[in-house]
Amino acid sequence: MRVRDVAAILEEWAPPEIAWEGDNVGLQVGRGDDPVRGILVSLDVTDDVIREARQCRASLIVSHHPLVFRPLRAVATDTPLGQRIAGLLRYRIALYAAHTNLDFALAGTSFALAERLGLSGARFLRAPYRVQKKIVTFVPQADVDRVAGAMAKAGAGVIGNYEACSFRIAGEGTFRGNAASNPAVGRREALERVQEMRLEMAVPGPRVSAVVAAMRASHPYEEVAFDVYPVDGPSREYGTGVVGELDRPLKLRSFLGRVRRSLGIPHLRYTGNPDRAVRRVAVCGGSGAELLPAAIAAGADAFVTADVKYHAFHDSAGAIALIDAGHYETEVPVVHSLARRLAARLRGTGILVSSTRVTTNPVRWT
Numbered sequence: 001m002r003v004r005d006v007a008a009i010l011e012e013w014a015p016p017e018i019a020w021e022g023d024n025v026g027l028q029v030g031r032g033d034d035p036v037r038g039i040l041v042s043l044d045v046t047d048d049v050i051r052e053a054r055q056c057r058a059s060l061i062v063s064h065h066p067l068v069f070r071p072l073r074a075v076a077t078d079t080p081l082g083q084r085i086a087g088l089l090r091y092r093i094a095l096y097a098a099h100t101n102l103d104f105a106l107a108g109t110s111f112a113l114a115e116r117l118g119l120s121g122a123r124f125l126r127a128p129y130r131v132q133k134k135i136v137t138f139v140p141q142a143d144v145d146r147v148a149g150a151m152a153k154a155g156a157g158v159i160g161n162y163e164a165c166s167f168r169i170a171g172e173g174t175f176r177g178n179a180a181s182n183p184a185v186g187r188r189e190a191l192e193r194v195q196e197m198r199l200e201m202a203v204p205g206p207r208v209s210a211v212v213a214a215m216r217a218s219h220p221y222e223e224v225a226f227d228v229y230p231v232d233g234p235s236r237e238y239g240t241g242v243v244g245e246l247d248r249p250l251k252l253r254s255f256l257g258r259v260r261r262s263l264g265i266p267h268l269r270y271t272g273n274p275d276r277a278v279r280r281v282a283v284c285g286g287s288g289a290e291l292l293p294a295a296i297a298a299g300a301d302a303f304v305t306a307d308v309k310y311h312a313f314h315d316s317a318g319a320i321a322l323i324d325a326g327h328y329e330t331e332v333p334v335v336h337s338l339a340r341r342l343a344a345r346l347r348g349t350g351i352l353v354s355s356t357r358v359t360t361n362p363v364r365w366t
């Protein structure tokens with residue numbers, strides 16, 4: 001198995017196309033062709049993490065935070081960043097980053113946090129619009145099942161618990177091929193009329209190119225006519241933040257204790273009445289304070305996130321218990337869940353997947 005095969009698995013879960021604009025995700029150091037012996041999953045890439053990768057013979061580090069984020073002007077090895085890049089290259093360790101695309105994915109950063117806090121019924125807090133697309137193509141009636149089947153296999157036509165969803169309308173298509181054409185139906189340089197089906201299927205944005213490739217490969221025409229439309233509706237597959245329920249209501253005071261224990265933090269900052277009941281909880285791993293209005297609108301009693309500013313605490317007053325549980329602490333659960341999922345997927349390949357033992361949190365408590 002090569003780096004690019006592992007990247008393909010990660011991108012099935014967290015396609016790079018859904019990352020925030022300006023983010024830098026994907027292969028950061030190394031080659032897609034490099035063989036993978038072992039994988040180390042980490043939130044950050046520090047010198048200690050690189051050392052650990054060498055010790056556990058990992059040839060690929062999968063990190064959440066990109067090592068290379070701002071445009072890189074030089075790989076000067078007298079800077080910490082240059083040194084890390086040089087170290088990775090020297091020891092032939094590839095680096096792959098899944099950042100905001102992992103935040104936006106099902107089973108991503110916020111889902112891992114929700115699981116750690118014991119929430120059930122976890123669902124996206126805010127679904128992005130215009131991620132979903134509609135693809136429409138025109139197929140001779142005899143071929144429509146085959147084309148629709150190929151498109152479904154590539155990821156089109158999934159609506160909730162239903163797959164292979166399509167809509168078809170019969171109609172007439174016309175075309176005239178020029179002298180260089182090689183029409184599947186009729187003759188070149190003659191106006192042809194063909195009974196066709198208009199075939200339409202929903203497709204998540206990141207799957208469009210795979211679906212178009214499958215459609216082209218299965219379509220009988222030399223030139224395939226098709227359109228891809230943006231659909232102004234919420235995505236089901238991708239989103240930010242998660243909301244879920246505690247199995248039984250807890251007083252905020254007890255819930256805060258659960259957050260501290262499950263995330264291993266001595267202190268946290270919060271607003272709200274410690275005696276008020278908490279049942280529905282919104283979470284967003286990392287800096288998620290901009291989701292505060294969404295958490296309130298979702299009827300959450302508490303919102304667990306990080307990097308909360310003073311005025312956001314004010315904004316939460318009377319509406320929701322706002323809890324700042326630390327950037328590292330709210331994101332690190334995804335390291336373990338990602339390592340677990342990768343290990344399950346790579347079972348039988350002999351590739352060892354581990355999560356780092358290094359605490360890469362630069363923040364200390366006193």
Ligand SMILES: [Zn+2]
Nearest residue numbers: 286287327331
């Ligand atoms: Zn982060």
